[in-house]
Each structure stands twice: as structure tokens, then as C-alpha cells.
Amino acid sequence: MNLQDAITVLKEKGYKTTGKRKDILEFFASEDGYRPAKDLIVHLEKKYGTISFDTIYRNLHLYYDLGILEKTDLEGEKHFRLSCSHHHHHHFICKDCGKTKEIEVCPMDSASAELSNYEIEDHKFEIYGKCPECLHA
Template sequence: MNLNDAIKKLTDHGYKTTGKRKDILTYFAESDGYRTAKDLLQHLEATYEGISIDTVYRNLHLYDEIGILETTELNGEKHFRINCTHHHHHHFICKDCGKTKEISVCPMDEVESSLANYVIEDHKFEIYGLCPRCKTA
């Protein structure tokens, strides 16, 4: 999803596109990987003096709820990234820097055969470790 798609999705759901909301979307659209609420807050503080963590979390929750952002949990903390729904794939996620690498392999064929009498509604497959840059640091 790019910035224009994210803004359209926000307005399609009846939400105003304020400068602050555009800045949040731009931050994630330009980020390569998952980011925390703290990362976003630090970024926004330069422009919005006195911005509260509540404002940041409220917007992150909204974007997650309407499908603009996707989330994962790393080291006990929720991380966010722009939703990339253009095709089915999964991610390798670096536990140090949050950078992601797309994985096209999906284990669902095998899982579905072992759960023949179950209804699978959704799935998420993530691999965690260190990217080449963090591994050598």
C-alpha cells in the first residue's frame, strides 16, 4: 500500500485526513520495516511539540483496525508497518532493526491438509532473526 492508497482508505472509512495523520502515514510509507509507537513519537516530536503518546497510540490503533497498518510483536512490544496487501506473502523480521524481507513460501498447504475438518479463517507466518547488517554489527 502506498501513501495515496492509505489516505484514500482513511477517507473511505469516514476519517479526516489531518496534517498529523498524513505525517504518520508518510512515516510508515517511507519506513523499511516495522516501527514502534516510540519510534513514531520521536519522529513526530520534531514537528508537533508536546504530542502525546495517547495521540500516537490512538492513530496506530485506528490504522491497524481499518487495515492501513499491520502489526507484529517483537521483544514484548507491538510493532507496526504499512500493510502490503498487493499479493500473498510472509516476512522475515530482524529483531534488532525491524527491517523485513518478503518470503513467498507459505506453509498453509501442509497445514490445511492436517486440519481437514477445521475452518481456517486467517493466518500469519513470520520468521524472526537478524538481518545481514545486524548480524555483523
């Protein structure tokens, strides 16, 4: 998803595209990977001064609920990124910088056979480690 796609989703769902909302989307569109809310707050405070943590989290969760953002837990903290595609995939996530790499292999291909008597509703598969840049830094 790109910035314009995200703005279109907001408008189609009846939400106003305020300056702050657009700035939040621009932040994630410019980042390569998952970022915590505190990084977003630091970014927005440069322009707006003090920003309410609750306001930021409400918007982040709104964007997640609308499918604009993806989220994951890293070290006990929620991190967000702009949704990257509409096809099924998983991620390698760098624990140092948050960069991601799509992984096309899905472990559910083999797990489904073992769970043939179960109804699978959803799944999530992520691999964590260090990207080449952080590994050699």
C-alpha cells in the same frame, strides 16, 4: 500500499486527513520495516513538541483496522508498518532494525491437510532473526 493509497482509504472511510495523521503515514511510508510507537513519537515530537501516547496508539490501531498498517509483536511490544501488498505472503523480520523481507512460502499449504476436519479462520507466520546488515555490523 503507498502514502497516497493510505490517504485515499482514510478519506473513503470518512476520516479527516489532518496534518498529524498525514505525518504518521509519511513516517511509515519512509521506513523499511516494522517500527514501534515510540519511534513514531520521537519523530513527531520534533515537529509538534509533546505528543499524547494515547492519541498515537488510537491512530495506529485505526490505521490497522482500516488495513493501512500491519502489526506484529516484537519482544512484547507492538510494531507497525505500512501494509506492503494485497497478495498472501509472510515475513522475515529483523529483531535488531525491524526490516522485513517478504516470504512467499506458506506453511498452511501443508498444515491444511493435517487440519482437514477443522475450520481455519486465519493464520500468521513470521520468522525472526537478523538481516545481513545487522548480522555483519
